[in-house]
Amino acid sequence: MSNVEARSEVVDCIVGGDHDPEHVQLIEPKDVTLGDADALRVRRTLPSLRRSFVGAWCFVDHYGPERGVCMDVPPHPHTGLQTVSWLFEGEIEHRDSGGVHSMVRPGEVNLMTSGYGIAHSEVSTPGRDLLHGVQLWVVLPEASSDLVREFQHHVPEVWDAEGVRARLLVGRLEDAVSPVRTETPLLGAEVVLAPGTTWELAVDPGFEHGVLVDTGHVDVDGVRLDSTVLGVRDAGQDSLRLSNPTDAPARIMLLGGEPFEEGVVMWWNFIGRSHDDIVRLREEWNAAPDDRFGRVPGYRGPVPRLEAPPLPSGLTLKRRFRRGRQ
Template structure:
């Protein structure tokens, strides 16, 4: 999925310096339209003004359930990241410049590696116009930022615990391990808690963990999270307690990973390491996209591809970090 905003605001996403693994940071989403008024609206919790990453997870869009709206995102670029697509309902057609033509379906994870550069399109199918799911990005470390294009597909099996049903998309949880490989240690899982259920699960104490609530209400270590909210806990504890206090099932996405300590510049659909990186990537996409990003074959939309929005001349992009303000604001207008 693309960030289709034509005015790509730059956020100072520096997290506070405090580190308390028993504190649950609550992040509210902001609404973003993927196009015009009749297109899909998503709820974005990462990046936020208060936090840049959960592990190496750097972007989280949550959408639906929406009936009768379309997702039609023309070919657009990515660099320095992996996209993770997961649907609860609906169907999306994926095409990319690595030659992959695949469908995104409920219960099936698709992970696309952009690395040096990739372009792709996403279009919901008319036969299944109900859309409900998440789109997630993972930042690649500097040592892997120029990987070749790659696409992974996996259908995780459900596993049960008392009052719990879960699928592991990425990483390991409760003795279940996904074959999907990533460049940093990560966890991604869908978890359904039955009415009144509590699940205390062992987790890696070296990982940060985020809980994105899709349906219902969930208590995370005693902190109530409402629907669409992301609750984040820093590394340091070896367990996580999830409770559903309601009389209906609740569904969450559980995200985790080793704290990502590198600084990155994240703007529009690009991840780089400097302001100059982003300027160069933007120019390459707008002026000669096929040289670096390749061509997406078979897309039939009215707009051949998305143009990268302008960067104001008096704006200098600065790296964002997991926490602290090592380079000051994430972006500042130079005078």
Template sequence: MVGDVEVITSREVPLGGPRAMTVRRTLPQRARSLIGAWCFADHYGPDDVSRTGGMDVPPHPHTGLQTVSWLFSGAIEHRDTTGAHAVVRPGELNLMTGGSGVAHSEVSTTECDTLHGVQLWTALPESARHLPRSFVHHVPEPLPLGGATARVLVGTLAGHTSPVPTHSPLLGAELVLEPGRELALDVDPGFEHGVLVDQEPVVVQGTELAPAELGYVAPGVARLHLTNPGDRPARVMLLGGEPFGEPVVMWWNFIGRSHEEIAAYRDEWEAGSDRFGQVEGYRGEVQRLPAPPLPTVRLKARMSPPGPADPSAWG
């Protein structure tokens, strides 16, 4: 912890599939599993697709969560078992609700030269985690803030509220700060917040964060101060929400409430259960991403604030 900001560094991990690309993961970590209901944050690029091969993630399952896809550059073809077939483009939000079960594929398109963006998940509360699968596409309008521009993906910021449905109090926004500018944002003091830096160092509450670092700010703060000390535009993702009061078990692509529930989801996916449906139109070599073996130790719940470290729960 530095001042009022806990600095969380990323770790590099391969994104699943035969053409695995490397992403930088800041959530979950041993130090912190959730920020509000935000439980997963992958940050990738800018990648030269001609060199790296881009993204090709075969059909794979999810339960108990919403996926939030957001690009800075490039294009990704999304197919899922709601019947949605969409192209994710910069500045356009694709939100998929996994609920009781969904499957989808993600492939960078032939029009994509440089791939750069974030993939985020939110955990669904008990009241919503068995909802039917669904898909929402939304293009948030740029919101000028005086020296900065915001795009509000979910929640409310600077008097602007996104129409995208969520199931717990959340905030998600892209912020671009002009060179040398400072921004003071009124935020909900009941929320905890995370600032994920994409490009150029950014100072948050007096603490400088490097690109790919995430700064955590605990509840109780009513105004966030962000400064771009450099001579080029800086970009961050602002994530916030009320501390998530339910224990969650996360493993691979599943979120549940117990080891037994996760094991059952895995068995159903491997058996081709109707719980997840069939992704139509995916043209890759592997038509279904197989689930890895369960760990030999029992999966334990993650808490916010975090409980004792449990590496076995990190699929």
């Protein structure tokens, strides 16, 4: 799933100076409906008014468990980013203009590189009406923003430690290394903590880290995170302490990466470097989508593709930075 809001609002993410690396910043989710009132609802923690990135992770949607809600997202565009799809439950059919037809299933990571431009569709499969997972975006650095479109699929093995079960999407976790390629150093993993478990893991001190709680309650370096909340810690520490103080398993998504220092303009499903970039991308998609973004074969939904919504009248989209905006 992508950003299919019919009215794509401008979010000015104004962030002050770096936090103390021992401080855990708490980001509450924003509720977003993807389409009509009865469409799938998601909880969005990035981007927020308080933070733009965790490493190069720039978009975090968390949804479900939802039963009886069908996802049917018609072909829509992306530029300048990679999408990372991860399901806990359910099944989604993916088609894109690179000719890829693949299923998104629990425990299997799909990473799509838009680069210069890609279009794709996402549809729940018949008979699998339960949806529960996350949709993540990674901003591409400017030097890689015009890459050729690409799709990577990987089924990570379960990494076991005492009271800890993890699946590594990207990057490195302890002695596990993911083969999925990214353009900036990243970490992405699903972690399940058994009741009463405390796990102190070694992490790269040059990484920012985010912990999104899916189920249960988790303490991050002694700070309580409730379900659906994203806790973020800035770079500077070489370990991360995760505790499940409850009598039920707790599941989190662990995200990390080197601080992303470039400024970007992120609007709807486009990432560019200026307001003019976004104006041009919107016009190209609405006027001649096949020229840049390609055609999505095999999609048979109610509309052939999504139109990009109008840009906010009278406003110039500003670049967002890790430390504020310009």
